[in-house]
Amino acid sequence: MTPVKPERLHIDDTVAIVSPSWGGPSVFPHIYELGLGLLQRWGLQVVEYPTARMAAAELAANPEARAADINRAFADPQVKAIIASIGGDDSHRILPYLDAKLIAAHPKILMGYSDVSTLHAYCQRLGVVTLHGPSVMAGFAQMAAMPDYAAHVKEMLFRPAAGLTYRPYPAYSEGYPDWAHPAKAGQVNEPIPHDGWHVLQGSSAVEGRLFGGCLDVLEGLRGGEFWPLGNFWDGRIVFLETSEEAPGPALVAEMLRGWGRDGIWGRAAALLVGRAARYDAAAKAELDRLLRTIMADEFGRPDMPIVSNMDFGHTDPQFVLPQGILARLDCSRPSLSLIEDWLS
The missing domain is CATH 3.50.30.60 (LD-carboxypeptidase A C-terminal domain-like)
Structure with a gap:
């Protein structure tokens, strides 16, 4: 299958933040907000979807709500990328509620790792390219302490070029x-x-x-x-x-x-x-x-x-x-x- 490639990011593009697994932002908001701040310093418009800061217990009880946010983010023409707040251990529960036709028809950057591997596997079955990489709380929040890391991630999002x-x-x-x-x-x-x-x-x-x-x-x-x-x-x-x-x-x-x-x-x-x-x-x-x-x-x-x-x-x-x-x-x-x- 020929890979379906999302568009690269540009300054002022909108990035959707979702919590497909654990509700970490509700537990450690100061860590979460550090990650958001870096994305904003890169010139991106950050939009937090309803699950992003949902209380961890409520999020765990609502896999359908988590999937609904992902479906909405793929459907929104203003959103150019979807980044997970953090991983967890039960994102497999949202897969039955995802809209495969919608995702395949509107490919866009999806980034995360750990439990987000379920979403990467789902999108790969559709032929849609996704990015296995940092999440908002585990990665982006710490990049100020690792400038070489930040430069690599920014290049992957903004300047994709064969030969890397x-x-x-x-x-x-x-x-x-x-x-x-x-x-x-x-x-x-x-x-x-x-x-x-x-x-x-x-x-x-x-x-x-x-x-x-x-x-x-x-x-x-x-x-x-x-x-x-x-x-x-x-x-x-x-x-x-x-x-x-x-x-x-x-x-x-x-x-x-x-x-x-x-x-x-x-x-x-x-x-x-x-x-x-x-x-x-x-x-x-x-x-x-x-x-x-x-x-x-x-x-x-x-x-x-x-x-x-x-x-x-x-x-x-x-x-x-x-x-x-x-x-x-x-x-x-x-x-x-x-x-x-x-x-x-």
Whole structure:
């Protein structure tokens, strides 16, 4: 399927903020407002939809209201982008209420990560390009402390151009200082030196369309009504990362084996694995070992490139990865590049 590309952002464009999962803005409004402030400083008009600040308990009880906001945002001709306030754990409940025809007919930027992976998967089945990247509260709210990160995200939203090559950041942080203390708002935890990407298999270059997100979340969709099937997986560069819950390497391995039994690893072109949040060095090494064992020994794919410890997912800064866009992975360097525009 030829990807349907939303329009890029321009100064004075309108951005809709929704809460498709957890009602974090109602709990930590000072964090949420920091993220909104950055978007406004970029010259964007921010419109908060009814679910954006809805009380967390009320939001949890109303998946249909969350979906209605997303449908309205896609239908509104003034809205050029939809950004999630934060992730959570139950956005799968809104999928039956989304209007597939409406979304396909009015593509626009959708950005978020973690539990927003359900929405990315939904839109990919429609062929609509979305952006796996920061949310308002977890990412945008902290970007003043990470100017290189802010520059990358702004480029992805405003200046999409084929030929972009991702570069590892020299350091990263995990989690944030306690959001209950307003004085610490916008701060990040102590930076950790980044030891680079780990090429576990592969020595050449492959090309394929990107698809992925949070493994924990996607596992909940696998095999169901909203899961991509069949030749969708042919030649895909799959990118996966684990949540802040830090599922252990053995549990991650079992999830990946399930994907293999579904035939996905026999079809995919490559696997990219994000930096595992809250893993120590031993757990990261064990995950790398299991990735090689599962692909090469259990599913007969010693040829499939695998690169782990990449800069996306539940650590900061993270790459913005456009779902459905053609990318090139070169294991000999290693490097990852986008080889077509991701927005129109």
